[in-house]
Amino acid sequence: MKKFAIPQDLTKALHFIGGSRLNLLSPHKFMVMEPRNGSHLTECCSAERSQVEEAVLISRKAQKFWAAMPWLERGHILRRAAELIRSHVNEISLWEVRDNGKPIREAKADVLSCAETFEYFSGVDLSGQHIPYSDQDSRFAYTRREPLGVVGAVGAWNYPIQTATWKIAPAIACGNAIVYKPSPLAPISAVILAQLLQCAGVPNGIVNIVQGEAITGTAICESTGINKVSFTGSSSTGKKIVETCAKIHVKPVTLELGGKSSCIIFEDADMEMAVNGAMMANFFSQGQVCSNASKILVHSSIFDEFTKKVAESTAQLVIGDPLNEATHVGASISNEHMKKVKGYIDGAIKQGAKLIYGGEPVSVEGLESGFYLSPCILSGVTRGMTVYHEEIFGSVMLIIPFESDEEALKMANDTEFGLAAGVFTNDLSRAHSFAAMLEAGTVYINTFNDVSPLVPFGGFKQSGFGRENGRSAIEAYSQIKSVFVNTSKRLENAFQVISAGEL
Known part of the structure; x- marks a missing residue:
């Protein structure tokens, strides 16, 4: 060697x-930027x-x-x-x-x-x-x-x-x-x-x-x-x-x-695990993950508690220099992409969504020209909104309530994509039943965005x-x-x- x-x-x-x-x-030339500081690389x-x-x-x-x-x-x-x-x-x-x-x-x-x-x-x-x-x-x-x-x-x-x-x-x-x-x-x-x-x-x-x-x-x-x-x-x-x-x-x-995945949080789910899972499903790599579950479907009986806890946990994320080991949220790939994600957030709010947390450009000391956007949480999202259907490819979590298993399944499968889906529940019978019914190439049970070279990865539908x-x-x-x-x-x-x- x-x-x-x-x-x-x-x-x-x-x-x-x-x-x-x-x-x-x-x-034919192209320019390569360094997202961390916005400089020409x-x-x-x-x-x-x-x-x-x-x-x-x-x-x-x-x-x-x-x-x-x-x-x-x-x-x-x-x-x-x-x-x-x-x-x-x-x-x-x-x-x-x-x-x-x-x-x-x-x-x-x-x-x-x-x-x-x-x-x-x-x-x-x-x-x-x-x-x-x-x-x-x-x-x-x-x-x-x-x-x-x-x-x-x-x-x-x-x-x-x-x-x-x-x-x-x-x-x-x-x-x-x-x-x-x-x-x-x-x-x-x-x-x-x-x-x-x-x-x-x-x-x-x-x-x-x-x-x-x-x-x-x-x-x-x-x-x-x-x-x-x-x-x-x-x-x-x-x-x-x-x-x-x-x-x-x-x-x-x-x-x-592409993908437009959902993660279903049932009423019997462990709350701490569900919050951690929802964040794993949205905030890795600044949300720039094809399998991300931007649609977090939460049973109405725990909706308020879940929303409060996930907002509190998101607020604790450190946005900063990606080279710092303490950083949780780094820079978007480009200024154009950051603006595109911000446009989805602003568009959703104009269409009636409620901003729970974040969604604003962030200035990182010493890296003021970098492409930083705070993780965003939205509620009040309906089927008629653009963000409900389109892949955002950014850290934008949509928290949507459901009343029944049938409604949750319908909303999760209500997409042209089929890359991933997830469920959080302590009822393994329900979990495996949903794993069979969800129209996705990968289904996560009480976890999200796991990968392994041993396990096939790919999608259904579009x-x-x-x-x-x-x-x-x-x-x-x-x-x-x-x-x-x-x-x-x-x-x-x-x-x-x-x-x-x-x-």
Whole structure:
């Protein structure tokens, strides 16, 4: 294993192709801001179609060797990657904060989860099956699980290094190469990850990072050298990706899109757990979490008590410098996004919602140009309001009362999305009954926003299709070949001429 050190200058040469960091030149440039202080972090050129194709070509050449490597050897390399991540968690987390603005305590948890992900996929079972389909021992079939080839992936800005890991780890574990495009809002940690994987022993050309905006993503989706596309982002962009992948060059697609989740607090729930769960469902990463449950549905008998307690707990959250270990709430990804979230809050109040707490820009001493917004709690939200239906993607909790189980279920499923849902109750029979009836890819019982590399993650309805993590991810990044075998040394003539007398 080569010695790894975080590169000194990560504001230049942000493309990583064929094992080298590159400064690609193109007329399409984007600016990268540091959310924490609102300063200009760097500027980068978007990779154009020809540059993406060059990365794809390099990937295709390298992939054959990687796929032929014994899978146990690939597993050793992925485990070394996990070791390197753990030994550099503090330095990587620092850049994750600069890239994204989330609190350092959350960034460290994200980075450590990446180590767990590489560790899990280092030991996955890629074996096929033996199928004795005939009563003759000489006739049987078997299956082979084979790589797809080159994966094209487009990541999100809310969990930069985790999103990259969720796509890169299973892809390369299966013997694929990958061309990965981070979000232009948070492009840096993917480059760190690529260099770390190189030091762990991943051959040059297997993991390639191309930076860019829509022009780069389109080039990835349209490339005939790409065998699969995986995307995390908005539903509108996801629909365009599916259309492109169907029109230009048919290829499988995994989509992890938006969400508008609900968390149901029943009358028998433990109040402290319910309050903690509602905050977990709304305030991680400044609310910029696709699975967030902005709709907190609370039984009317405990509505006032719950609202009071969750407001008191929210008021205790520390808003401040994300690099401070004491900070709970960091910076929004951009000034534009902060204004968008604030617009949802103001719009809801104009439509009749009641402001319980927060929802105002915050000036952090020494970081006055940073993008800080206090967590918000609204009540009096009705079905006719915009915030009831649309994904806010910010720390905005909507507390909505319900009277019956039937009403709670109806409101929870009253959305075009289906990424997650949750219930808090001491009645496990009710909990499992609701888990079956909630229209969501992930259901949480007496917790919220848990993730694990062992457990599939993905959505129903307009939240996309396909799964990240778990065995499902291996199935998404590989293909099955069926092989029929005849060892009898004879084969009947199916076209033997039958004489008239034999009829």
